Amino acid sequence: MPKTVTIIMLWVIHVSALIGIAMGNQDFFFPKSPFTLVYLAILCVWFFPVNSVKKALLFGLCFITGMSVEWIGVHTGYLFGDYHYGVNMGWKLDGIPYLIGSNWALLSFITYEISRKYITQRLLIPLAGAFLMVVLDFFLEQICDVAGFWHFNNGADWFNYICWFLIAAALQYVLQFFNLKGDIKISLHLYSVQLIFAIVLWIIITI
Template sequence: MKLAAIIFLWIIHAAALIGIALGYEDFFLPKSPFTLVYLFFLMVFLFKIDSRIKLILFGVFMVVGIGVEWIGVHTGSLFGDYYYGKNFGPKIDGIPLLIGVNWAILTFITHVIARQFFKSAIAVITAGAALMVGLDFFLEQICDFSGFWHFENGAGWFNYVCWFIIAAVLHAISFKFKLKGNALISYHLYGVQLIFALGLWIIITI
């Protein structure tokens, strides 16, 4: 089951890239929320959200993600002036419900990846936050085309600073509670999103 789930993960992302390259972005991009739901499915059953503490942390990170995005969208004080588009799923007060899921998934998988290379709290927290910001950088290059979110004047440096600080706090909490999970699944979940964002960036710029 694990191998089949991972193969399907890469297939749907590769199919989307090929389809968009052929001009079928109006078909593939609105399906993005379903892809995120699939990522959540992999988190639950393969990464293993199988304890009370993991469930609580995931819920807390979801709420934090939605909260900071609400502040960001409605005040412009965290990430700049931006708003969410139509391809990130259902919204409440302008904030997609799935953005909280995305924050939680990214925190979990980047924390597990960081712990594969580092042991000290500072190193793990810094590396985990850097991985989140790194992926965000590539997503910012495709967000407007994809209909995910739209910046009024582009994503400035302050956007990444705020991302890093918030991510570091979430990783500090994760380290405190010794968050663990499936490293292989974490690599695939992170890698497929990074490669998709990079691939789409190349497609829309050539």
């Protein structure tokens, strides 16, 4: 399927969900979230693309890192706070959704590509990529409860974002070391659709 068509479908899915949720159909749309996250992962793998052994290994490294730090977070309370995952994140491994691991990998790839494209100072590229990841995480934290994604017993505090930034920056520097390159168009769409969805949904649930 052509890239343009899949990008249009990506936006249609998210805009339709926002309209449906605004109309009071949360119980229909939120449980479909795993399918949307799978679609995001497929777009990243196919169009970024993840088309070499190097990229596949880097994607796998980001996936395993994401799953590992989330396991530490959920089972120990360190890193991100006291939280657990909800029913709308799909299948889990010992309480950690597989899709959260794939989203760590996806976000690491696309934010690095965006930063690499627009930041000229080489040492700042990974930091900018990590910042983009934390920005998205901040807005996702505002909707995670109502969406059934994850739940913080005492809310996400500043330490959560510091840990997110440090872990994300470490992954970004690894991607830079191995000179990762991808498609900027798909990266921008995959990032912006998630960011805009989270912001608009936050507005919807607070008005």
